[in-house]
Amino acid sequence: MKHSSRITSIVTLVIMLLSFTSMASNLDQYVQNAGARQHISLNGQWHRILDPYENGYYNHRYEPHENGYFKNAKAKDKGDLVEYNFATAPLINVPGDWNTQEEQLFLYEGTVWYEKSFNVEKITNKRYVMHFGAVNYKAIVYVNGTKVGEHEGGFTSFQFDVTEQIKDKDNFVIVKVDNRRERDQVPTVNTDWWNYGGITRSVSLLELPERYLADYSVRLNDKGDGVIGMVSVSSPGKKDEVTVSIPELKINTNVKLDAKGMASFDIKANPNLWSPEAPKLYEVSFAFNGETVKDKIGFRSVKVEGTEIFVNGKSMFLRGISIHEESPFGGGRAWSEADARTLLTWAKELGCNFVRLAHYPHNEMMLKIADELGLLVWSEIPVYWTVMFDSKDVYAKAEKQLTEMITRDKNRAAVIMWSVANETPVQDDRLVFLGNLIKKARALDPSRLITAAMDTQSTSANGKLIDDPLAKYVDIIGINSYCGWYSAKPADCGNLRWESHYEKPIIMSEVGAGALKGLHDKKEVIWTEEFQADVYVHNIEMMENMPSLRGVTPWILKDFRSPRRPLDNVQDFWNRKGLLSEKGERKLAWYVLRDFYQKKAAE
Ligand code: GCB
Numbered sequence: 267m268k269h270s271s272r273i274t275s276i277v278t279l280v281i282m283l284l285s286f287t288s289m290a291s292n293l294d295q296y297v298q299n300a301g302a303r304q305h306i307s308l309n310g311q312w313h314r315i316l317d318p319y320e321n322g323y324y325n326h327r328y329e330p331h332e333n334g335y336f337k338n339a340k341a342k343d344k345g346d347l348v349e350y351n352f353a354t355a356p357l358i359n360v361p362g363d364w365n366t367q368e369e370q371l372f373l374y375e376g377t378v379w380y381e382k383s384f385n386v387e388k389i390t391n392k393r394y395v396m397h398f399g400a401v402n403y404k405a406i407v408y409v410n411g412t413k414v415g416e417h418e419g420g421f422t423s424f425q426f427d428v429t430e431q432i433k434d435k436d437n438f439v440i441v442k443v444d445n446r447r448e449r450d451q452v453p454t455v456n457t458d459w460w461n462y463g464g465i466t467r468s469v470s471l472l473e474l475p476e477r478y479l480a481d482y483s484v485r486l487n488d489k490g491d492g493v494i495g496m497v498s499v500s501s502p503g504k505k506d507e508v509t510v511s512i513p514e515l516k517i518n519t520n521v522k523l524d525a526k527g528m529a530s531f532d533i534k535a536n537p538n539l540w541s542p543e544a545p546k547l548y549e550v551s552f553a554f555n556g557e558t559v560k561d562k563i564g565f566r567s568v569k570v571e572g573t574e575i576f577v578n579g580k581s582m583f584l585r586g587i588s589i590h591e592e593s594p595f596g597g598g599r600a601w602s603e604a605d606a607r608t609l610l611t612w613a614k615e616l617g618c619n620f621v622r623l624a625h626y627p628h629n630e631m632m633l634k635i636a637d638e639l640g641l642l643v644w645s646e647i648p649v650y651w652t653v654m655f656d657s658k659d660v661y662a663k664a665e666k667q668l669t670e671m672i673t674r675d676k677n678r679a680a681v682i683m684w685s686v687a688n689e690t691p692v693q694d695d696r697l698v699f700l701g702n703l704i705k706k707a708r709a710l711d712p713s714r715l716i717t718a719a720m721d722t723q724s725t726s727a728n729g730k731l732i733d734d735p736l737a738k739y740v741d742i743i744g745i746n747s748y749c750g751w752y753s754a755k756p757a758d759c760g761n762l763r764w765e766s767h768y769e770k771p772i773i774m775s776e777v778g779a780g781a782l783k784g785l786h787d788k789k790e791v792i793w794t795e796e797f798q799a800d801v802y803v804h805n806i807e808m809m810e811n812m813p814s815l816r817g818v819t820p821w822i823l824k825d826f827r828s829p830r831r832p833l834d835n836v837q838d839f840w841n842r843k844g845l846l847s848e849k850g851e852r853k854l855a856w857y858v859l860r861d862f863y864q865k866k867a868a869e
Contacts, residue, residue: 295480295500296673297425299561300397300472301630308382308396308439308469313355314364317377322350323442335379336408336440352381352440360469361399363462366598371463373829380441380465386432386473393474393500394429396439399467399601399629403451406442418663419452420445421591421626421648422670423467432471441465452663453648458841459590459625460827466599467629477501477527479508479554483676485713486539486565487532493517493565494532499554502527509553512537539578540564540679542619545640547679564637564679570715570741573771573814577642577682584642584773584817585863586620587613587845590826591628594850597827597840606631610639612823612846616856617863622775622819625650625688627671636680643678644717644744644775644819646685647671649703655695664699665706672710684714689721689746692734704739719744719775729763737768742816744775749808750801751779756789757800760807771816777805778821781855782836783847793836798843799854806862820859824850 297303315322315335322335333339341348358364364371364378371378386394398405402420406413409431417424431437445463447455477500484495493515497508506523515537521529538546547562566578574581593600594608610632613621622644623632636643647667654660668686675681686703690696704716717740723730730747737743743766750756756779766772781798789796802820809815825844831837840848845856 295498297395297397297472297474297478298481298677299559300423300425300470301468302559302561304473304557305397305470306384306386306473308384308471309360310382311357312360312380312382312465313352314358314381315350315352315355315379316371316374317379318374320377320444322379323377336406336413336442337411338381338438338440352379352438355381358464360465361467361599361601362464363402363466363599364464365460365462366596375446375461375463377442377444377446378463380443381438383436383438384471385435386437386471388432388434389473391476392429393427393476393478394432395425395472395474396428397423397425397468397470397472398465399423399469401441401443401465402445402461402463403447404442404444405465408440408442410437419667419670420466421628422667423630423674424670425472428471450654450657450660450663452653452660452667453625453650454653456652457625457648457650458828458830460597460829462599467601474500475555475557477503477555478557479552479559481673482552482559484510484550484561484563485677485679486537486567488713490567491536492532492534493537494530496528496530497521497523497552497554498529499523499527506554511551511553512548514548537565540566540637540640541578542640542642545638545679547637561677562634562637563677566679568682568713568715570771572769573816575715575742575771575816582619582816583866583869584620584819585618585866586622586642586644586773586817586819587616587618587859588622588624588776588819588822589613589628589824590624590822591626591632592824592826594824597848601629601631603631603635606635608850609823610635610641612850613641614639615860616823616845617860617867620644620817620819622646622685624822627667627675630674633675633678633680637678641680642682643680644683644685644773645671645675645681646688649687649690649700651689652691655690655693655699661699661702664703668703668707669710672707676711682714683717683742684711685717685719685744687718687736689719690736692722692736697735697739700736701739715741717742717744717773717775719746721746723747726763726765728765729761730765732764732766732768732772737766737770741770743768743770743772745772746776746821747774748777748779750804756797756804759801759804762808764808764812766814770814772812772814773817773819774809774812774815775819776821777809777818778802778843779855780837780842781853782842783825783849783851783853785836793842795854799858802855802858806858820845824848
């Protein structure tokens, strides 16, 4: 081997090792609170190429192509054949689902390639991490023609270190986005919501110190006399310290990191507690290596005892509503702060102190605004209906989404419970699957409660019996029940009695009926606002007779798009169970629930 080629191969090895380390750190070390870090936004217009046959990825032998669209090739001269061109391809907004941006993409499921060019003033000794709020469902990310990583799962954020790939000028990022539904995904092929594809949440390029603060957590300690938490940095140094400050509590503490670049702390403090009535947030900052990361954090406790839920030691009734992540006025994925504020303000106007963010982790803004407005949160992963419970791979996908959800949102006081599933069938492999997920959730976050929405109840002599063995594993039992809609007449629901094998709090996590806004008739006429309101009236009677009932999140705040709802002139691909129409107009049932909540709030 010649001297120069040995140097080249050593350099290559070092680069490979470096890029391996940075890829590994992408996986292990989430950069917490991306929005609060120094960054360049990559939101805005991107070019897009539709690729229903994945021609930009596979060659004609169906092998991955060396020169796929990610190379961003340009014709060299007038005689050169290149069959795609991002520069002349149509524009699409990021964030945003593609379905509601172009008519031809309304029902599209498959691959779309996204491209954006950008400049950075690259600074030596900085690390650059590309952050994606969410891409539904699979993303493969390339920077300047090199693959930097891939991610599966449509509702959680992910990041890749791109320091080695970017340069000062003329960078391009290309993302292969694929929202094809497959049996072995989470969720699986069958759901009751629209499969919005695209880069649905914000994208940014974080500019971080060479060694940077990665993750942190802070919460009230279990005794309630201090704040407990952890910090970790991207790679360990010698005698490192992170300064944790909460000025309003006069906390300014240097925390010493261990050999792994991590530390935990428990600092005496007596904060005013965060609650729905007084959602007090403290400014908390973490300083490390020239960077100060600021967050706003509330401190509260939550626990279950017997059939009661206690927040800050006070027994609570959770006046809630279920919400899909859809734009307040019309359809399409919601993603902005304004969307979050509107949806959650509507929940407040309904008299809620609680929201169920169904059926997947919502964007980070929803949680931050819930913190600010004082809304307790049920947050969920899309283990929905019949995912493949017998598959280890599917389990791994679910566990990854659970981990990503908890990692991102663990600092939000609003979140009091993690939900691991919705309406899953009673069978052995499902119990093992969900049992393991619950174990994982408890290990990652011992400070919150675990729940799952269940729809399987046996019929008993008086009504319904909760006997799903999953109830044994959770802290709070979620029950989805559609008395007066999918079964029985509304008037029969008031007399329905519930019994449970389990001495645990129950949340009626779904209850409701469909109605087309503006359709009026006698209450016996289905799809009218009167019918829907009547279903609420009788279900409320039913719920008043459920001694272990500690909360309700009716289905649902607002009409939302679903391919399972084709009925012409009524549904037109909207699930009509909203208390608000797809445009945010109130239906009669809204007032029935609001009145019930006013009464509950006064108790
Ligand atoms: C359910 C599901 C929810 C559906 C709803 C309905 O039980 O959990 O995702 O949208 O019922 O409208 O049928």
